[in-house]
Amino acid sequence: MRYVRQIYPFNRPAELDSEERTHVPVIIVGAGPIGMAMAVDLASHGIRSIILDDDNKVSIGSRAICWSKRALEVMDRLGCGERMLDKGVTWNLGKVFFGERKEPIYGFNMLEEKGQQFPGFINLQQYYVEEYLIEAIEKQDLTDIRWESEVIAVQQSNNGATVSVSTPAGHYELDCDYVIAADGSRSPVRKMLGFEFDGETFQDHFLIADIRMKAEFPTERWFWFDPSFNRGQSALLHKQPDDVWRLDFQLGWDIDREAELKPESVSKRIRAMLGEELEFDFEWVSIYTFQCRQMERFVHDRIIFVGDAAHLVSPFGARGANSGLQDVDNLGWKLALILNGKAPASLLQSYNDERVSAARENILNSTRATDFITPKSEFSRIFRDAALELARDFEFARRFVNSGRLSVACIHHDSKLNVADLDVFNCKLVPGSPSIDAPVKVNGSQSWFLKLIGQQFTGVYFAKDGETTLQGATALLQDSIPVKTIVISNTSETETSVVEDHKGLLQQRLDAQVGSYYLFRPDQHLVARWRKFDPHAVREAVLHATMQPASGDSA
């Protein structure tokens, strides 16, 4: 089935025919996956926004294909996770090839701990994800998405910003409290405001060919170092839905771009890789130079940068869109609290700190992978080949082989919003990490832990046998920033709102005991945990996690 790209029409906005200025809480520049996810997230918190995009269609060619577990969990909160999982290709296995050998030097299994709703990765074309987001936007009426609407100027004032929009029918201006720049790696907003985008461009080219073919290759990520069909370079093969396969050929620095893009020469490469007899159609071919760059700060008063506009990585590791979705997850609830007057604007500083450091981590990983794939010196190539030679026989050497360290959920170890443990816990989860998933039963039916927490501050309490409510929990729900409580019990009584940890996995993963209480942020990251529930401590933790003074301090 061939994918048909829809055109989203320009609709003449009321502003063109009116003297009155429109004011919205948030204007989002860019209807890429990150800008659209941002709008859906804000709407889920009741915040209105206008998205402006200079184009009228979804991503041309697939670009992103690998979506990580954390990205799927975020998208699930936004109502698109299960669709992505259903349509996507789930994969866990990878194989690494080196040199002339037809056989892989080794294979690896990325299988995550079982008992989680989402796998480590799925592959799905970026345009499908964007379409799902457009549908999610159309389902509610808090987001106004405007196509063929180019942002040509952004002006900040003390209490907001003004955005100038150019459309086929003329220019107009919009006022807002905050601008979110999700306008991609070349970010015109970033340029208009004169912000730097520091980093490096790798002296290399990659030819990406998405082809349609009926092939019996397994659903695995195959990566070649220095194969006979692409000497001295690397290559990649990976499956997508609809019989589409992603092929990626490293070309080197000195190339003739035009010549390389000719269908004959791309076909020749593909046949050398997969066999002379191969029958296939092109879906999309493109040549890329990869870069790793980031802004020094993502928050500039009323202008906030997210996604590729704020940080750019090479695709090895699939950290682009996957990290952009974590920006969204991090920013949505904070901005909503600020706009609703429930938290100070300084809470945005924590978005800046947490996501700037996440971007650093992503860039570090992506740069290391790029340096391994494209060694920068003769000497480092020799070391790389030595590691690859050893990798065939020795597990330890496989740990050095780096064809991309795939995106994992970011842990905000040093976040100011974390409350340090006073009690002892022995598990991977620490304050600052997103919760791990686990199967649970809600009123007797199968569900997942991550579906229950998040969206607002959530307390998770591990009850005694027979206990189904937590005293003091109802009062927490009445606070200015409410905390909802989930009572986890091991009894399978079908009491209302009892959540059963029927496999005991949740208790294990959180190192919970009877009486333990965990406080999660609306983005499912852990704020604090205690061995005993104390509503006062919970309130203080909520204040702490929203950058407000402790209750004792407010006089």
Next chain:
Amino acid sequence: MSSKILTEPRIEDPDDFYARLIAIHEGLNSEESQQLNSKLILLMANHIGDREVLDEALDIARNVQP
């Protein structure tokens, strides 16, 4: 700062080990020799395992005072 890397003599019959170290490179060109050395370093580094020791070794080799 006390160092963790052991730098006192530890290899029995050092002349013999040294001769073997040179001998395994026999007949290799410079690139092949470098390749062999790289494998050796990776193997030995993994055997040592201790990051502090490895970092000290890297620093000494590069002439940085630990």
